[in-house]
Every structure is written in C-alpha cells, then in structure tokens.
Amino acid sequence: MFWYHDEIEALEKQRTASEHNPDTIFYGSSTIRLWPDLQTDFKDLNAVNLGFGGSTLAACTWFFDRVMLGYQPKRLVLYAGDNDLGDGRHPEEVFLFFQQFAARVNHEFGDIPCYYITLKPSIARWGIVDRFKFTNHIIGEEIKNNLPNWHLIDIFSAMLNADGYPNAEYFLDDGLHLSEKGYDVWRDSIKNALS
Known part of the structure; x- marks a missing residue:
C-alpha cells in the first residue's frame, strides 16, 4: 500500500486544514478523485472529495482511519472495487472488502445513509465484464x-448504449476514466438516488 502514501498524506493534511465539516463524503478511486466539478455539482450537499488515484476497495478499507477520522458526515458515497478486479482479484474478494468497509463505517459513523455506486462498464475492462456484473x-x-442504511446506485446500466455496450461518449480515450458527459450521467444518477 506504500504507493498511495503521497495522496493519503495530502488527504490527511486537507482534513487538518479544513475549517468546516462536510455533510457528504465522496470516497474511492480515481473516478471520484478526478471529478472536476464534484463540490460544485453537489454544493447543496456540502460535499468533500476524498478520492485517491488507483485505489482499490481494499485500500479504501486499509486507509479508512487515516482519511476519515475527524470527519462527522451525514452521508457517504463510495465508488471502489473497479481496480481490485482490474488487478486480478475475484468478485468474492471485493465483496469481503466491501463487508469490512461497511462494518468500519458503521463503527465510526453509526447508521448514516451510505451509497455504493456500482462498478462502471468501462471499455478498457469489458473483457472481464462478467466479473463486474457478478x-x-x-x-x-x-x-x-x-x-438497511446502505443504498445501491446503478451506474452500470446508465452507461450502456442501446446495444448493451459501454457508451464511448462517456469515457476518455483510455476507455477507463470518465469524460465530461460521463460525469454528467454520474451526477444525475447520484442526485436522483440522494433526493
């Protein structure tokens, strides 16, 4: 986990320097971290972006205390697991990491509303789409x-075209990260789920 050190340290400093407590935490991998307008898109939710690049669900759980402690959110939105599968982990392993993460959230924050964004159907990882679906x-x-305090946000279906394949408009050239149109879909899907 040493390769995350710089970004985790930056998130720790961000928390220490913050003068207000956010109501909504967005946590997870680079799809969260790279969201250019997240705080503006969710201004009414008083959101903070705690994503870190390349993170796995395993890493999100591992670094929970270092990143999260000190916050007192009213809700949490999580996107992670994509990179775990991309690194060769099995769905059952990702599931166990999710269980551990959910238990950690409950222990620290109680039964606040939490939202898990389903893994996206990226072009770059379409070859293992069955693992993503499972x-x-x-x-x-x-x-x-x-x-009961967790909710699923189905982003997978929202990012498919009429033929059931990933909509290329929603991705950058790498076929993995989101384009501006992709983030528009995410914003609308998440707002609908949280309303």
Whole structure:
C-alpha cells in the first residue's frame, strides 16, 4: 500500500486544514478523485472529495482511519472495487472488502445513509465484464438483505448504449476514466438516488 502514501498524506493534511465539516463524503478511486466539478455539482450537499488515484476497495478499507477520522458526515458515497478486479482479484474478494468497509463505517459513523455506486462498464475492462456484473450483484444483495442504511446506485446500466455496450461518449480515450458527459450521467444518477 506504500504507493498511495503521497495522496493519503495530502488527504490527511486537507482534513487538518479544513475549517468546516462536510455533510457528504465522496470516497474511492480515481473516478471520484478526478471529478472536476464534484463540490460544485453537489454544493447543496456540502460535499468533500476524498478520492485517491488507483485505489482499490481494499485500500479504501486499509486507509479508512487515516482519511476519515475527524470527519462527522451525514452521508457517504463510495465508488471502489473497479481496480481490485482490474488487478486480478475475484468478485468474492471485493465483496469481503466491501463487508469490512461497511462494518468500519458503521463503527465510526453509526447508521448514516451510505451509497455504493456500482462498478462502471468501462471499455478498457469489458473483457472481464462478467466479473463486474457478478460483483455488482453480490454487493447489491448484501445491501438489500443485510445493510438497511446502505443504498445501491446503478451506474452500470446508465452507461450502456442501446446495444448493451459501454457508451464511448462517456469515457476518455483510455476507455477507463470518465469524460465530461460521463460525469454528467454520474451526477444525475447520484442526485436522483440522494433526493
């Protein structure tokens, strides 16, 4: 986990320097970190961006204390797991990391509303799309059956074209990160879920 050190240290400094407590934490991988207008898009939710590049769900859990402690959010939005699968982990491993993360959130923040954004159908990782679908399914079932304060935001379906493939307009040339239009879809989907 040493390769995340600089970004985690920056997030720690950001928390220390902050003069107000955000109501909404956005946490997760580079899809969150690179969101250019996140705080503006969710200004009414008093949001803070705590994403760090390349992060896995395992890393989000590992660094929870260093990044989160000191905040007192009213809600949390998480996007992670994409990179775990990209690194060769299995859906069941990602599921276990999610369970650990949810338990950590509950221990620290109580039963605040939490939102898990399903893994996106990126062009670059379409070759392992079945793993993405299965991960989304088992995490969705866990939320439905065992985590009443968690909610699933289905971004996967929203990013497909009429033929059932990733809509290229929503991605940058790398086929992984989001374009401006992609972030528009995310913004609208998340706002609908949180309203």
